[in-house]
Amino acid sequence: MEYLVMECGLSYAVVLDQEGRFLKVPNLGYEVGQTLDQVILPSTNIYTQFFSSQFLHFAAAVACVFILFTSGFYLWQSPVGIVRMQINPDVQMSVNRFHRVVHLDSLNDDGTLLIDGYRSYGKKLVLVSDELADLAVNMGYLKDGGQITLTIASAKEKWKTRTEESLIAELDSHFHQQVQIVTILTSDLEKIVPIFSSDGTNPAPDPTSPTPATAPIKESTSPGNPSVSPDGSETPGAGNGNQNLLSLYQKDDDDDHEGDDKDDPDDENDRDDDRDDNDKEAPPSPGAASIDHDDDKDDNEKKHDDNDDNDDDDKDGSSISSSDSDSDLKYDNSSEEDDKDSNHTDEQSSDHDKDDNESDNDDKNDDDMNDDDKDNDDKDDD
Amino acid sequence: MVEQDIISRVYAAKEDISEADALVRQYLPFIKAETAKFLKRPPMEGQDEELGIAMFAFHETVMSYQRSKGAFLPLASTVIRNRLIDHYRREKRHKGLLSLNQKVNDEDNSPTLLEQMDSGCDNIASLQARHATREEIEDFAKQLSHYGLKLTDIADNCPKQSHTLDACQQVLKYARQNPVLLEQLISTGKLPITALAKGSGVEPKTLERHRKYLFALLLAFTNGFEIIRGHLCRISPEKGGN
The missing domain is CATH 2.40.50 (OB fold (Dihydrolipoamide Acetyltransferase, E2P))
Incomplete structure (x- = not known):
């Protein structure tokens, strides 16, 4: 040119x-x-150039940092799952994708006492579970032979499985297998996420609907593995555990709207009922765990006969039991036929397993854990 | 000089380009000082491009200054520095090359490289061509001033976006196909916007915005400005006038 x-x-x-x-x-x-x-x-206009070359670059850099920071904070703060820990204190930990606890909430009075003054934010889930269990031991809620029920709720199957494995391994090693650990897996993510929603909408299902708590669990029932609990005490079993989760959501929602509590006494009563249920479902002693399931045993006498063949397999007296909301027993290998059984059947079979264990243990003189289990069953029979 | 006086002179210079040149001349020491800060040595007048760039930066500051955006001299200093930085970055790739103004040897009376080099062109012929071009340009500027236009006004009114430039060239093409419009332009001294917009398909608003530029461009394509028309060879394949 x-x-x-x-x-x-x-x-x-x-x-x-x-x-x-x-x-x-x-x-x-x-x-x-x-x-x-x-x-x-x-070149361009002097003012334009000044703003484009310096101010705009700086503003762009600040915007990038802000976006990175906010997105990172969002990733950190967003829970991918909830772990509910029931000893007698009933607490719930919201866990982010980095396996860190971002929210800790109590579900009953003992839970409130347990976490009072305890700082869990940002700690690893396994560490928090250990420390909470230690606190429970120190406060007298948990003793040798006691039971910890873990309800793991997430939409991510892999996360649930990994969390379950890590928690069981951690707590087992922490208590040297002196404590029973029952795990329940569920997929009610829809009920998890709204806890943290800012709009305060009630995530709990319509209380007038029939058995709102058990429905999602039955939907997610997997025929793959039968749920056979070695001790037969499926404390807050799939249905009850979920019910408690729902009551938790209701409670959390009520906490967000304290003014509503005063206006609506029914909610208050519901919460009290939930707390009572929690107290029943998460007894300090393992023996009280299966009280709620006596009726289930009677209803499913016939079904349990089908599982007698598997009784021998369940004699191991392991202190670990795992029941999924999908009725998965993580540490049990069973036939496909049993996979199709319902939760009640599994519970019943677990009870009979326990009976068999009782007779077998007379001969074998197994460890203390099995003795405790036997005692529990005796109480159940009573 | 008091800041208020500077601002009043700057605003006067916005209206009159000669006043702007006078202001540049008056503030030449300031401009040289700012250039020296950048070069880390005093600039040599007539040799260092940086001084010319700094003077033009000062001129730009005068023409674009707004009182509401702060004091004048700090802004001028910033603009000079920014323009010199831009120039340095642009010319960085030529680093290590010898200057044509460099002396052949270290003696004071030594000739420069430029004086000893054979440029390879006929200087006398080029001087004559330049003289003819200058006369034609002066005639062109004279005709423009006859219509109240200055070349600096036209440069300020020149389209900056390529699509606007294309639209103006489309108008020029239509005018060259219709010499009546060019004659009408000379006789009336007004741009026939309606006819040009209708014939070329360009929005009348675009023509109105670049009225001065289009007037100068169309004037260049009337009779008498062969050298300028010859220079505008990239506007259309047709060289020369109508």
Whole structure:
């Protein structure tokens, strides 16, 4: 491109390029009529350039940092699952994708006492569960032979499985298998997320609907593995555990709207009922755990006969039992036929397993844990 | 000089380009000082491009200054520094090259490289061509001033976006196909916006915005400005006038 110098001032020159543009450029000793191969083309407006080169770059950098920070905070703060820990104190831990506890809440009075003054935010889930169990031991809620029920709720199956494995391994190693650990897996993420929603909508299902708590669990029942609890005491079993979770959501929602509590005494009563249920379902002693399931045993006498074949397999007296809301027994290998059995059947079979254990244990003189189990069953029979 | 006086002179210079040049001349020591800060040495007038760039930066500041956005001299200093930084970055790739103004040897009376080099062109012929071009340009500027226009005004009114430039070239093409419009332009001294917009299909608003530029461009394509028309070879394949 050639430029024809049209006018020269002291500091500027007007040049005409070959496309017909008239340009004002710095006069570097040009003369009118001179043809130039190259000129220093004018930049943008001085104010525009100032803002584009400095302020805008700085603003863009700040915006990037802000976006990174907020997205990172959102990732950190968003729970991917909830772990409910029932000893007699009933607490719930919301866990983010980094396996860190971002929210700890109590579900009964003992739970409130347990977590009073305890700071869990940002700690690893396994560490918090250990420390809470230690606190429970120190406060007398948990003794040797006691039971911890863990309800793990998440929409992510892999997360539930990994969390369950890590928690069982951690608590077992922490208590040297002196404590029974029962795990329940559920997928009610829809009920988990609204806890943290800012709009305060009630995530709990319609209380008038029939058995709202058990429905999602039955839906997610997996025929893959039968749920056979070695001790037969499926404390807050799938249904009850979920019911308590629902009551938790109701409670959490009520906490967010304290004013509503006063206006609606029914909610208050519901919460009290839930707390009572929690107290029953999460007894300090393992023996009280299966009280609620006596009726289930009677109803399913016939079904349990089908599982007698598997009784021998369940004699191991393991202190670990795992029952999924999908009726999964994580540490038991059973036939496909049994996979299709309902929760009640599984519970019944577990009870009979326990009976068999009782007779077998007379001969074997197993460890203390099995003795405790036997005692529990005796109480249940009573 | 008091700040208020500077501002009043700057606002006067916005209206009159010669006043702007006078202001640049008056503040030449300031401009040289700012350039020296950047170069870490005093600039040599007539040799250092940086001084010309700094002077043009000062001129730009004068033409764009707004009283509401702060004091004038600090802004001028910032603009000069920014323009010199831009120039330095642009010319960084040529670092290590010899200057044509460099002397052949260290003696004081030694000739420069430029004086000893054979440029390869006929200087006398080019001087004559430049003289003819200058006369034509002066005639062109004279005709423009006859219609109340200056080349600096036209440069300020020149389209910056390529699509606007294309639209203006489309108008020029239509005018060249209709010499009556060019004659009408000379006789009336007004741009026939309605006819040009209708014929070229360009929005009348676009023509109105670049009225001064289009007037100068169409004037260049009337009779008598062969050298300028010859220079505008990239506007259309047709060289020369109508």
